[in-house]
Amino acid sequence: MMGTFTGKHMAATMVGGFGIVIAVNFYMASLATSGFGGVVVENSYVASQKYNGWLAEARQQEATGWDASVSRRADGVVVVTPVGAPRDIAVTAIARRPLGKREVRDLTFTREPDGGFVSTETLDADRWTLRVTLAEGAHKRIVETRIP
Numbered sequence: 633m634m635g636t637f638t639g640k641h642m643a644a645t646m647v648g649g650f651g652i653v654i655a656v657n658f659y660m661a662s663l664a665t666s667g668f669g670g671v672v673v674e675n676s677y678v679a680s681q682k683y684n685g686w687l688a689e690a691r692q693q694e695a696t697g698w699d700a701s702v703s704r705r706a707d708g709v710v711v712v713t714p715v716g717a718p719r720d721i722a723v724t725a726i727a728r729r730p731l732g733k734r735e736v737r738d739l740t741f742t743r744e745p746d747g748g749f750v751s752t753e754t755l756d757a758d759r760w761t762l763r764v765t766l767a768e769g770a771h772k773r774i775v776e777t778r779i780p
Contacts, residue, residue, distance in 0.1 A: 636750050639740075641694045646759075650762070656747040663677065664731070664765070667731050667732060683711065693772065693773045693774060694773075696716075696717075696771055696772075696773050697716045697764050698715065698716050698717040698721075698773040699715040699716060699717075699773070699775065700712050700713065700714050700715060700717075700723075700764050700766060700773075700775045700776045701713040701715060702716055702762055702764055702775070702779065703757060703779070704760075704779050707754065708754030708756060708757070709750050709751055710725065710727075710739060710741075710750070710751040710752055710755060710762065710779075711748060711749070711750055711751075712725070712741060712748065712750075712751075712756075712764055713747075713748045713749075714747070714748075714766055717766050717768070717773070718768050719747065720722050720768060721766050721767060722766075722767045722768070723741040723749040723764065723765070723766055723767075724738070724739065724740065724741065724764075724765050725738075725739040725741070725751070725762050725763060725764045725765065726738055726739070726763045727739055727755055727760045727761070728761050728763075729758070729759065729760060729761070730759055730760070730761045730778065731759070737753065737755070739751045739752075739755075739762075740751050740752050740753070755779070757763045757779055759778065759779070760778070760779045761776065761777075761778050761779075762776065762778075762779060763775075764776075764777070
């Protein structure tokens, strides 16, 4: 036979229910803050004022006709193959993790005899976002790609 449902039972039910909700909220908040790498822009108003300039710069870069094929070899070396770019370009890159660890690495490249470029540093087998810059004099092209 069941006993009487008293105020103590109701209090325990309320405390338990709200305790679960609060615990889940704290858990989700900790996941959100540990997986976000930082601020996208410092000041959204200032960024909005620069937006048209960024679009014009992107159009200038696309007008060069340059592109790059980016891959990572099994040994972790990043390979950049310029497409439509002049022979004497310089290649640099910034590698960052899209989630989790807040790691940003600068990559330098050496030219291969076939015209491609290989990084002097290696990237471990993980997900990376690479921002590759092809530059020659005043002209440049920035290509952003993800490496799984």
